[in-house]
Amino acid sequence: MRELFEILNENIKKHDEIIIMTHARPDLDGMGSALALFKIVVSMKKKCFIVSPKEKFYRSLDKAIKLLDENNIKFEFRSEDEILNSKFSKPLLIVLDTQKPELVESDKVLNYICDKIVIDHHIGSLDTIDDTIYKYCDANKSSIVEVMAEYLNYLKLNIEPLILTVLLSGMVVDTSSFNIKTTSRTFEMAAYLAKNGADFVIIQDLLKEPKEEMVKRYGFISDSVEVVPDVLMCKMDDKIHGNVDIALLAKELLKFEDIKASFAIGRLSHSIVGVSARSMGEVNVGEIMEKIGGGGHLTDAAAQIKDKSIDEVTKELEKVIKDVIK
Numbered sequence: 001m002r003e004l005f006e007i008l009n010e011n012i013k014k015h016d017e018i019i020i021m022t023h024a025r026p027d028l029d030g031m032g033s034a035l036a037l038f039k040i041v042v043s044m045k046k047k048c049f050i051v052s053p054k055e056k057f058y059r060s061l062d063k064a065i066k067l068l069d070e071n072n073i074k075f076e077f078r079s080e081d082e083i084l085n086s087k088f089s090k091p092l093l094i095v096l097d098t099q100k101p102e103l104v105e106s107d108k109v110l111n112y113i114c115d116k117i118v119i120d121h122h123i124g125s126l127d128t129i130d131d132t133i134y135k136y137c138d139a140n141k142s143s144i145v146e147v148m149a150e151y152l153n154y155l156k157l158n159i160e161p162l163i164l165t166v167l168l169s170g171m172v173v174d175t176s177s178f179n180i181k182t183t184s185r186t187f188e189m190a191a192y193l194a195k196n197g198a199d200f201v202i203i204q205d206l207l208k209e210p211k212e213e214m215v216k217r218y219g220f221i222s223d224s225v226e227v228v229p230d231v232l233m234c235k236m237d238d239k240i241h242g243n244v245d246i247a248l249l250a251k252e253l254l255k256f257e258d259i260k261a262s263f264a265i266g267r268l269s270h271s272i273v274g275v276s277a278r279s280m281g282e283v284n285v286g287e288i289m290e291k292i293g294g295g296g297h298l299t300d301a302a303a304q305i306k307d308k309s310i311d312e313v314t315k316e317l318e319k320v321i322k323d324v325i326k
């Protein structure tokens with residue numbers, strides 16, 4: 001950790017423009033970390049830009065960004081085109097919450113900027129960004145917001161409590177309310193954020209959902225099937241859903257008694273079908289996701305599949321699940 005922070009400090013100082021990018025369809029972890037890092041970089045008197053998402057922010061993140069804006073906490077977002085047309089003198093790209101070139105918000109920006117630092121907590125695979133100045137990847141970290149809380153703590157830097165609230169909300173989401181992927185350090189960092197002003201009432205508000213959404217989710221859940229004993233699989237309709245909604249569905253399925261693993265399948269865009277998988281630890285969902293072209297942890301994994309229908313992906317997944325869990 002210390003090494004990462006020293007390298008970040010040194011490289012932020014050495015460069016003139018710091019560009020922050022997370023994965024496409026960002027969540028509270030990826031974008032929350034970007035917002036905190038933006039404030040850190042600005043505190044070091046450097047120019048900083050966040051690569052803005054091509055698609056609109058999903059609900060909770062949208063609420064968070066609006067709330068920050070209403071409270072006069074501003075950030076500088078730049079579109080892919082604006083970045084590509086900028087004449088930077090010495091730019092540094094910091095990639096957060098992914099290390100896969102195909103998952104970043106803009107692969108053009110990735111190729112455009114030579115000096116890169118990658119900070120991730122997903123298990124690496126063969127296809128990762130490797131031309132970096134430094135790559136930090138610790139699959140034992142609950143979230144990248146946890147890493148950002150560590151960085152703030154290391155710098156002894158105070159930033160707006162509302163940003164800390166967003167960081168803590170990212171931690172709540174990535175750990176399913178501190179149920180998975182947590183270490184004692186996760187709780188220490190949650191305490192650090194709370195001590196410095198993160199507000200759990202606001203977090204509850206950010207994570208609230210419209211009633212129709214929840215009712216719809218329970219419709220999908222009631223149609224879920226037990227592919228093999230104690231493993232639930234659930235297919236959404238063919239409408240486009242956020243990756244967060246697919247993940248929420250997998251998390252919900254895992255709450256049922258005796259269920260060891262869960263899979264949710266939904267459309268992410270016209271050409272991409274997403275799969276989200278969760279496990280209590282006995283079934284390795286990371287291995288199953290790898291077999292259909294994705295990846296992840298033992299208990300938390302995902303895949304994005306191009307140019308296949310939901311039904312095709314469902315059939316393929318069902319076969320793999322039956323193969324792996326005999």
Ligand SMILES: [Mn+2]
Nearest residue numbers: 029097143144
């Ligand atoms: Mn994350």
